[in-house]
Amino acid sequence: MPSLVYVLNGPNLNMLGVREPAIYGSETLADLRSRTEKAAANNGLKIDFRQSNVEGEIVTWVQEAREKAKGIIINAGAYTHTSVAILDALQASELPVIEVHLSNIFRRDQFRQHSYISLAATGVICGLGSTGYELAVEAMANILKTAHKA
Ligand code: DQA
Numbered sequence: 001m002p003s004l005v006y007v008l009n010g011p012n013l014n015m016l017g018v019r020e021p022a023i024y025g026s027e028t029l030a031d032l033r034s035r036t037e038k039a040a041a042n043n044g045l046k047i048d049f050r051q052s053n054v055e056g057e058i059v060t061w062v063q064e065a066r067e068k069a070k071g072i073i074i075n076a077g078a079y080t081h082t083s084v085a086i087l088d089a090l091q092a093s094e095l096p097v098i099e100v101h102l103s104n105i106f107r108r109d110q111f112r113q114h115s116y117i118s119l120a121a122t123g124v125i126c127g128l129g130s131t132g133y134e135l136a137v138e139a140m141a142n143i144l145k146t147a148h149k150a
Contacts, residue, residue: 002046003070003144007036007133008061009051010077016102023103025129032130036073039134043141047073055079055086062089070144071096073136080105080115090120096143098136101126 009029012019017028027035033049040047048069052058058076065072072095079086080101090097097120104127105112118124123139125132 002040002044004046004048004068005040005071005073005137005140006061006065006069007047007049007073008058008065009049009075010058010079011053011055012077013075014051014053023108025102027130032133035130036133036137039137043138045137045141045144047137055083058083059085059089062086062093065095066093069095071098071140073098073100073133073140074117075100075102075133076117080117081111083116087116087120090117093120096122096140096147098122098140098143099124099126100132100136102129102132103127 014029016024016032017026029051036047036049050061058079062072072090072093074097076083076086099115099117099121122143125136128135
């Protein structure tokens, strides 16, 4: 049975394709989802891909992942820079976490250069657009393989 990984997307990521394409590209969230699902199939993982504009809903999904999933890939959008609640949930999950951002947050506004999520992340990928999601899936598959061998 392939391991289940939650791929959680935060606020405004439902606007991909329309939202600031010079920064976030022209692919939609549906495009991102199908790329991520293909990468998962190629790496022997199953993914549950979700998006919410609501902080508490993301917290609830992280809590749910603790019970149901083997890892979490998360692009928390702007909550990356503000949410102690999502950080706390990720730390409580005791799961491997990969943080992803489409844009290079270190090349942008100062306030984007701090991430609460990073404190709970095994690794961070940013600035590579949708490729970052595919790489995150591949990295998660490697992390889970190594964990099973231990
Ligand atoms: C983002 C970067 C965040 O700073 C921003 O608020 C987003 C998207 C990214 O994927 O590049 O909503 O997480």
